[in-house]
Each structure stands twice: as C-alpha cells, then as structure tokens.
Amino acid sequence: MSLASVKEYFAPDGTEKVLELLETYGDGALIVAGGSFVHGLDARDLLTGVEALIDIQNLGLGQITLEAAGLSIGATVTFSELRQDNEIQTATALGAVRDALNCPPLQIRNVATIGGNIAAACPYFDLPTALMSVDGVVQACGPDGTREIEMQAFFSSLFQNSLVAGEFVTGLLLPPLPGRSSSAFIKLETNANDLAIVNVAVRVSLDESGICQQARVVVGGGVAETPIRATAAETVLQGERMTDELLQSASAEVPSDLQPMSDHRASAAYRSAVAKTLTKRALARALARLD
Numbered sequence: 421m422s423l424a425s426v427k428e429y430f431a432p433d434g435t436e437k438v439l440e441l442l443e444t445y446g447d448g449a450l451i452v453a454g455g456s457f458v459h460g461l462d463a464r465d466l467l468t469g470v471e472a473l474i475d476i477q478n479l480g481l482g483q484i485t486l487e488a489a490g491l492s493i494g495a496t497v498t499f500s501e502l503r504q505d506n507e508i509q510t511a512t513a514l515g516a517v518r519d520a521l522n523c524p525p526l527q528i529r530n531v532a533t534i535g536g537n538i539a540a541a542c543p544y545f546d547l548p549t550a551l552m553s554v555d556g557v558v559q560a561c562g563p564d565g566t567r568e569i570e571m572q573a574f575f576s577s578l579f580q581n582s583l584v585a586g587e588f589v590t591g592l593l594l595p596p597l598p599g600r601s602s603s604a605f606i607k608l609e610t611n612a613n614d615l616a617i618v619n620v621a622v623r624v625s626l627d628e629s630g631i632c633q634q635a636r637v638v639v640g641g642g643v644a645e646t647p648i649r650a651t652a653a654e655t656v657l658q659g660e661r662m663t664d665e666l667l668q669s670a671s672a673e674v675p676s677d678l679q680p681m682s683d684h685r686a687s688a689a690y691r692s693a694v695a696k697t698l699t700k701r702a703l704a705r706a707l708a709r710l711d
C-alpha cells in the first residue's frame with residue numbers, strides 16, 4: 421500500500437504556496453482535491469513514493485463565471501455545483517456536459533471536482549469525453565506562469581496528462597461555440613455505478629440553413645488510452661445536411677479511428693460495435709435538442 425509512505429498533509433491558501441510545495445516534494449507530492457480517486461490510483465499502484473498530500477480546497481478555485489471568453493470553471497468546482505449552474509442547465513451547446521455530469525452517483529458528485537476528473541486522465545471517466553466535444557480548454561499554473569491546454573492535447577496516455585513538473589490545473593474554460601450548436605453524451609456501463617465500457621459525446625454546429633459547419637465526435641471508455649476524436653466520422657458530417665442516412669454513414673466510420681482495449685468489462689470488438697451505435701444515438705439526441 422503506497423499511501424503508507426505519506427508523511428505530510430498541507431492545505432495551503434495560496435497558489436504560490438502550492439507551487440513551492442510542488443517544487444520541494446517533486447514526484448513525492450500529490451495534489452488532492454475531492455479525494456475520490458486517490459484510492460483508485462493507489463489500487464493501480466500509481467502512487468508509489470508519495471510523501472506529501474497538497475489539498476487545494478483553500479485556493480478559492482470554486483467559482484463558475486460566464487465571461488466573454490466563455491464559461492470559466494474553477495478546478496475545485498464539484499460535479500454537483502456545476503450541475504446547478506444556469507448555463508450548464510440551459511445551453512443547448514452544452515447538452516453533452518449536462519448528460520455526463522449526471523453519471524457518477526450522488527455521493528461522488530458532491531465531492532468530485534472538475535479539475536480532479538480531468539487531471540486523473542482516466543480513460544474510463546465521462547466528463548473528459550463530453551468536455552472534448554465542446555472544445556474545453558484546461559487552465560494550468562506552474563513555475564513558468566499560467567497556460568492554456570486544449571483538452572485533446574491534455575490527455576497524453578493512460579493515466580498520464582501533459583502537465584509538466586510543478587504544474588497543476590487551476591480551471592477549465594468552455595469557449596463560445598459557432599452557429600446553432602448542440603451536443604449530447606451517452607454512456608454504456610455494466611451497472612449504474614460502474615465506469616464506462618464506452619462513452620460517446622458529439623457536437624454539431626449548424627449554420628442558418630442547417631448545414632454542419634463544425635462537428636465533433638469523441639469516444640472514450642477504453643476505446644484507446646485517452647478519449648479520442650473520431651475524425652473520419654467528423655469529416656462525413658462536415659458541410660452536410662443532417663439526414664438520417666448521413667448520421668448512419670458518419671457512425672459507420674467511428675471504428676476506423678479506435679484502438680479499443682479488451683478487458684474484464686468488454687472485448688475490443690464489442691467496444692467498437694457499441695461506439696458506432698452510441699454515436700448514431702448521440703447525434704440524434706443532439707439534433708433533437710435543436711428542435
């Protein structure tokens with residue numbers, strides 16, 4: 421049990437102090453937000469050598485604000501808090517985020533933070549898939565200052581994000597989306613509290629005449645080491661009118677972009693087949709939201 425190596429617990433009230441602690445403890449530091457996935461990481465032997473826990477709940481990163489640049493969400497905002505936000509509840513463009521926020525059980529929604537969900541880089545989580553479909557941008561702070569990282573570039577491999585040494589996530593930005601935008605998310609799991617076998621989030625942004633200006637098809641849940649964009653499907657949708665036949669053709673392209681895993685939840689072949697079906701359903705759900 422690697423957490424036995426923990427000797428220190430800090431709850432700093434300023435970003436500078438967090439950066440100092442990250443520098444002092446290096447690989448021996450573990451940021452903790454909601455703490456709901458610490459056991460999950462430990463069970464996978466991913467916390468070897470952790471000496472100091474750095475609790476970031478006192479940094480004042482619990483705000484959600486609607487700005488010209490988009491919806492700004494602090495790293496320690498919980499799933500429950502975000503679900504109650506007016507923009508999340510009402511914006512058609514953010515339907516996928518709304519859908520994904522419903523997935524974890526209530527006890528987890530009340531503690532799990534948005535920053536922790538993203539930073540864990542777990543391929544089976546739901547919110548990253550949804551956030552990628554709406555072009556979410558991760559905001560990070562480190563020894564060299566602040567920077568923004570597109571979600572797609574943020575996830576580098578299994579349980580690995582692209583933060584550099586000494587950096588941590590301070591928030592997330594959901595930028596305004598073009599035209600008439602709508603998104604939707606669907607997950608298949610073995611039971612209501614389980615991680616995804618496959619999850620899919622789609623977004624279509626249509627012009628006034630109903631032509632697709634921009635499409636996103638994102639698939640997660642063990643179809644690769646990270647959630648991925650199914651670009652072949654996106655290409656089929658781009659520049660076209662959203663007919664039932666088109667949705668069928670786009671969905672049929674999804675497996676060509678996947679490298680699914682076989683594990684105790686599902687075989688690779690099953691994941692591919694499910695991804696195709698869920699994409700068609702998610703596209704139909706997103707379009708229904710525009711009616």
Ligand SMILES: Cc1cc2nc3c(=O)[nH]c(=O)nc-3n(C[C@H](O)[C@H](O)[C@H](O)COP(=O)(O)OP(=O)(O)OC[C@H]3O[C@@H](n4cnc5c(N)ncnc54)[C@H](O)[C@@H]3O)c2cc1C
Pocket residue numbers: 450451452453454455456457458461476495523524525528531532533534535536537538539540544545546547587588589590613614615
């Ligand atoms: C029973 C159960 C059911 C679940 N069901 C679902 C589900 O249906 N769908 C789903 O998507 N998820 C699900 N989850 C996962 C849950 O969403 C995550 O555990 C949660 O989002 C992690 O957030 P946290 O704040 O608790 O992170 P923590 O547990 O505090 O941290 C997780 C990891 O992220 C790092 N970290 C945290 N915050 C930051 C930061 N700001 N900057 C850098 N690194 C940071 C930590 O160092 C750690 O490595 C479930 C979890 C459990 C236990």
